[in-house]
Amino acid sequence: NRPKLGPSPFSVPADLPKLPEVPGTDPTRCVLDSFRIAIAKSVADALELTIEQVYQGVDYGKKGEDFTVALPRFRLPGKVDDLAKKVIEKFQPDDWVESVTHDRAFLHFKCRTATLNRLILDQIHALTYDTESKQPEYGANSIGEGKRVVIEYSSPNIAKSFHVGHLRSTIIGAFLANLYKACGWDVLSLNYLGDWGTQFGLIAVGFEKYGSQEALEKNAIQHLLEIYVKVNADAEKDPSVREQAAAWFKRMEDGDEEALRNWRVWRELSIKKYEEEYARLNVHFDEYTGESMVGAQTMETAVKKLHEMGLIEEDNGALRVNLEKYKLGKAVVRKRDGTSIYLTRDIGAAIERHEKYKFDKMIYVVAAQQDLHLQQFFKVLSLMGYDWADKLEHVNYGLVLGMSTRKGTVVFLDQIIREAASVMHEQMRKNEEKYKAIEDPEKVALEIGITGIKIQDMAAKRINNYTFNWERMLSFEGDTGPYLQYAHVRLSSIERKNPELLPLPAPSKLNLDSLVEPQAREIVFLLGSYPDVVKTALKTHEPSGIVTFAFRLSHAISSAWETVIVKGEQDKEKAKARMALYLAARDVLGAALRLLSIKPLERM
Ligand code: ARG
Known part of the structure; x- marks a missing residue:
């Protein structure tokens, strides 16, 4: 594919x-x-x-x-x-x-400046992105040719809130999937849903009392969370609720069809809703899997193997692996009642994925809060003798602080998206004149709002924590998403504003020797460096390298506008050479934004 x-x-x-x-x-x-x-x-x-x-x-x-x-x-x-x-x-x-x-x-x-101008602009032109074929564009390479990578990201928990940690995983994961594709890898993206565990016993109990088929169909994610919150409150008061829930979940684990029926519907409807929201974020998954999909047999065999290897100790009926030798503590792999647990499911899931996908690499995009968990299950797999355990990689990231909407705490992904769109919309309204010229302001506000969130999220090293700030991220000034979109829109307007220069011949057919201004040269050289920027990102798994590049390019362009003019330049050959420069800049900025999963805008 x-x-x-x-x-x-x-x-x-x-x-x-x-x-x-x-x-x-x-x-x-x-x-x-x-x-x-x-x-x-x-x-x-x-x-x-x-x-x-x-x-x-x-x-x-x-x-x-x-x-x-x-x-x-x-x-x-x-x-x-x-x-x-x-x-x-x-x-x-x-x-x-x-x-x-x-x-x-x-x-x-x-x-040699003349050679730089000619070769770089021509190369970009020859490798322009084609919306039809979606072929790899300028910046792509073949480093990963013949290799397959599985990238797991987003992975929210059904019936629990979608928090900013999940948002970061979604944003960074989508970027990594694009990046690996651009580098020739065969990429398989997975969403590993938290769709299993005792909370589903609780929801089953709660659904009897609070559930509504209609509400479920309208917004499954929201309704299930409501039930979850209510039934949790019940359980606080009445311990028997938890017992009922545990008994129900045990039935689910034992494969009791009746106990599984509702759960299946909840899962389906939640995925449907998530797919819509991911689509708005320009994020896609090849497969939705989840903790529920891990085979009981695989986990059983794994625990048995660990037993035989003398790595398991019993603790009050529960089983755990002792990883103290590796400074990774002791980790429970099976509960007293025999039900599975998060860690064991991850062990089983990795084994099954390796069987199924024969990957050369598998990446988990998960918050740094789970560093220990990932180290533990990577270690368990390597102790079990799986030589592919060293193909697993954890791409982690820091916390996001202070994210709330004006209505309060964020629990759903669509709240974040809506807030971004509405804050952006207000921002745009401040400029009456410009606002009136926009064809579909709602849509533009949504796209720029999402760009603001993504750029803020990817602007610094992954591991850094950052504070969510709607005003700052959605401002047109400073290093923000809207600023990058604005730069792209301005570049896109050049063709519209200079129709007399069109159709512009390919750069190889133009005389580019007039591009001598230091500002022009700086842009050309930056454009030439983009394929290297992509390669570096592949090594570091840092989207910030791409973001920094996009800002440097946009700054260089904005310093050139005054001196390297197109409109008003009397010498038509010169005007054409300059136009070719700006169009190349537009294409490369667009490529960088697409790599970051952002849709570059043509108008705003
Ligand atoms: N669903 C988990 C959570 O919300 C994240 C899953 C991360 N991936 C994994 N293979 N453990 O915390």
């Missing part, structure tokens, strides 16, 4: 000086690779190193410099100063690299 990354329609033009191939690089998808190879070649030739050796040491330079090579990393005999001079003496400017300077142990290289 995965769109395969075929050969790139872009190739390095033959009129440029030939460069050797370097393993792990792909100039047809990231043309800055070629510039790095050219730099590596000039250093390697001067210092008698291999190009591969030097290539690893060609890094992005600080502001104002394109690439930097730190000489000490090669551990060559002699003074670095002399080595640097040797490189500089031998250096021949060409169409790839125009100059080199040195600052103690560092060599700074400057790429």
Whole structure:
């Protein structure tokens, strides 16, 4: 089902000086690779190193410099100063690299601007996103070709509240699924619902008293939570309620069809409702699974195996694994009444998923509050001798503080979505003039509102806690989601505002030599770096790298508007070159937003 990354329609033009191939690089998808190879070649030739050796040491330079090579990393005999001079003496400017300077142990290289302009804009154009085929676009690579990753995220609990922790898992997980796809992996996304456990016994008891079929069909998520809250209050007063609930859940665990009938409906209807809300967030799952789906037999066998291995101890009828040797405490794997538990279900689920999907990697996007839980079940699996246990990875994240709507605490996902849309709507109304020009303000408010939430969530390192702030995240000023959408809309308006320049020829057919302003160059270079930004994100699993890139690009664009003008530029060739630059910027900003699961807007 995965769109395969075929050969790139872009190739390095033959009129440029030939460069050797370097393993792990792909100039047809990231043309800055070629510039790095050219730099590596000039250093390697001067210092008698291999190009591969030097290539690893060609890094992005600080502001104002394109690439930097730190000489000490090669551990060559002699003074670095002399080595640097040797490189500089031998250096021949060409169409790839125009100059080199040195600052103690560092060599700074400057790429040929005309070549940068031509190749980067052309590559972006050749790899533009196609809404029809949804083919991988500029920024994509084939690192994961032939490998499969299972990504589990969101995973809310049916009949309990959808809290901000679930929202973060949803946002980060959707990003990771997009990211792995962009890197050529075969991605399977799973939503592992909390759809099993004693709370369903409680709800069954509560449903008799408080349940309504009509309310259930209208909004299952809401109705089930209402029942859950009420029956919990009953149980506080009357201990027999809990006993009834436990007995009911035991029947469910034993597979008693009658006890399972209602539960099945609750699950179905909840999933239906969730699917609608995920769709609004531009989030999709290949499969809805859940704690209920883990086979009793698998868990049984697992516990037996742990027993045989001498890892289990009994505690008052309950069974637990002793992981103290690994500083992971003791973890119960089976309750006294024989019913299963969260940890055991995770162990069983992992075993079954490995059987079923034969994954090369499986990622769990779960709050850092559950660090211990994940470490425990990863450890149990590895103690059980499963060599694939090291393919499991926990992508964790910090807390969100202070999220509430103006009506009070948030318990449902749709409350968050609605609040975002309504706060955004008010924000937009403040500008009467602009507001009137918007075609479908409700829809725009919803999209920008969601963008605000997502950007706030992904702007910093995952592990950081942050405080939810509607005003700040939905402002058009500062580094916010609305600011990024605004930047994209402004770029999108260029074609509408300059129809006389259309249809614009491909960048390869334009004379781009007029793009000489430092502002233009900065944009081009940033655009060229995007494929690297994607690769880094794959290593770190940090959406913040993409968000930071989107802000840097938007800032660079907004500094260019004044000087690098399109409308009003008398020289039509120049105006066209500039337009090509802005359209490339629009496409790359759009790609970055899509990677973050955000729908870039064309108008607002
Ligand atoms: N449903 C759980 C909760 O809300 C999260 C599930 C995380 N995934 C897992 N495989 N344990 O806390």
